[in-house]
Amino acid sequence: MLRTHTCGELTIENVGQTATLCGWVDTIRDFGGVTFIDLRDRYGRTQVVFNPDSTPEVLAEMGKLKNEFVIKVIGKVRPRPDGQSNQKLSTGEIEFVVSDLEILNACKTPPFVPGQKDVPGEDLRLKHRYLDLRREKMLDTLQLRSRIIKTMRDYCADNDFIDIETPILGRSTPEGARDYLVPSRVFKGEFYALPQSPQIYKQIMMIAGYDRYIQVARCFRDEDLRADRQPEFTQLDLEMSFVDSDDVIGMIDGMMQRLAKEILGLDLQLPLQRLTYDEAMTRFGHDAPDLRFGMEIVDITDLASTCGFGVFKSTAEAGKFVRGVNAKGAAPKYSRKRIDELTNMVKDDFGAKGLAWFRCEEDGSLFSPIAKFFTEEELADLKTRFDAEPGDLLLLIADTWDISCKGLYSIRKRMGVELELYDPKEMHFSWVVEFPMFERGDETERWTAMHHPFTAPRDQDLDQLDSDAGKTRAKAYDLVINGYEAGGGTIRIHDSGIQQKVFGLLGLDEESAQERFGFLLDALKYGAPPHGGIALGIDRVVMLFAGLDNIRDCIAFPKTQKAYDMMTEAPNVVENLQLEDLGIEISKSAGNQKTDSQS
């Protein structure tokens, strides 16, 4: 080792000792005589001192130092003078008097320095990620990530799980998200797919008798990105045999309790709260509601059906819904202009036709441009149902179930932030269970699987597969933290008869099912135990535990919204020779989407 201690290690205990430190020059404070340098590494910072009575050689070297130089210093630990300790540093009681200095490496003037107050733009941070990762916030987050993964692994190991790696090069199954494809050199014209999840492999492991499996698995989906979505992400993938939903949920309950305790020092009460999917949609308009605050949806379709307001009445009569939320105390803060912004949001984003509103005045009356269409009794009824008090703002959407859910969910989410309806540091864990097995594909009468086609229906719903498939509920469960889907899982079908029936409902005939999943269907016939599992989005869990709202800050080398890596400049054009090896030609119309007209 080039060093005897790290930059976070020396304390008053070490006074008098000679030591060697290595690190980066964080700041230089030059007083002409004495010079202070904060030397930084991932463990902390130590103030190193250069005295005017140092040797000329040392002082000459010191004069060359600039931000982010990598140096080695030999010196002695001494206590700081009275009243000059720095409480912000673990090493703040001492300082390090340099007797010898070696510049291990110089540093070009960096575009930004780790300690600067204003965080640089994200594109710059991503381009120079090696500098960005030196920032304390990034270091903290990645260390938190490491601890979270270790805690998850320890918990699983304590519960007899086996950690098994599954292939990255796999078979494309054109269900769900777009695959990232990898061309085969040997089988020209054929492709591997990167896994969207190790779903099928972990089921195979259950059939093989490895009854408790986990993997910290990298997954890939070629879909458009979001603040909480990256094209490659990491899951804690878990599968268990001889279990039902409650067993998997209970296992993860325990994991969350341990994580909350060890990472955040929080005591979680178990079992975690559970909501059915129907309840979540009815009360919050979303299958991953943020339960840190109320503002629940109120359904007034029945009242609307008899009122004098044409839009409400016709919506109700058409079998659609009139629902709304009460934004407590929002009226003074929401001008017409801000209400218009909300209106435009639900119109532009979800195709709602409008947003009706009522303001509860000081005298308790409801004011609204549409109030004139309602009788006194109806207004009073509205007030009661929404529990409206002076200062409250009622926001209503009259539309299909789907649009009213999406619109009110996004209003609730946005206003929860804007009205500060919850403590952003609070953590809320819950489960959403009993998802529907199927949903209607757009513009077709065909059913599509809400999770994946191997999801088992609830035992009591088996009959409905034939009679009323849309009402069939699945043995599916999502872990929800602060309004984010932190994980999702299902109990799988282990009965080939039920599997065939589900494939039938999904419009998969036996032949095409065999073509796509033949190996799994075959395997299921060779003694498959009842099994199920879950996948936790590790990046999201880290994001939530770190109190961040952006998944990129939880990943060492994330990609931009266009799935571009600004540091390595991937993806990139490859040599023609490489393409020839693979038997691939780029069509002229495809061209290179990237241009160099930027900057």
Add this chain to the structure above:
RNA sequence: GGCGCUGUAGCUCAAUUGGUUAGAGUCCCGGACUGUCGAUCCGGAGGUUGCGGGUUCGAGUCCCGUCAGCGUCGCCA
């Protein structure tokens, strides 16, 4: 693919209704200083306002196009 926000010095930002030579802090360069910890003080350098076009007597500011980053809808079994 749609909608929206942003783009001004290396970095973070400012610039009134479209108006004279585009400013500040920081970084950088030079100098002073023996107790700072966002050191301080003095001096200096640093700009094709992302790119292209248009309107105008005049554009950082308005319009069109384009590129990039971000947010969001679609999409993500």
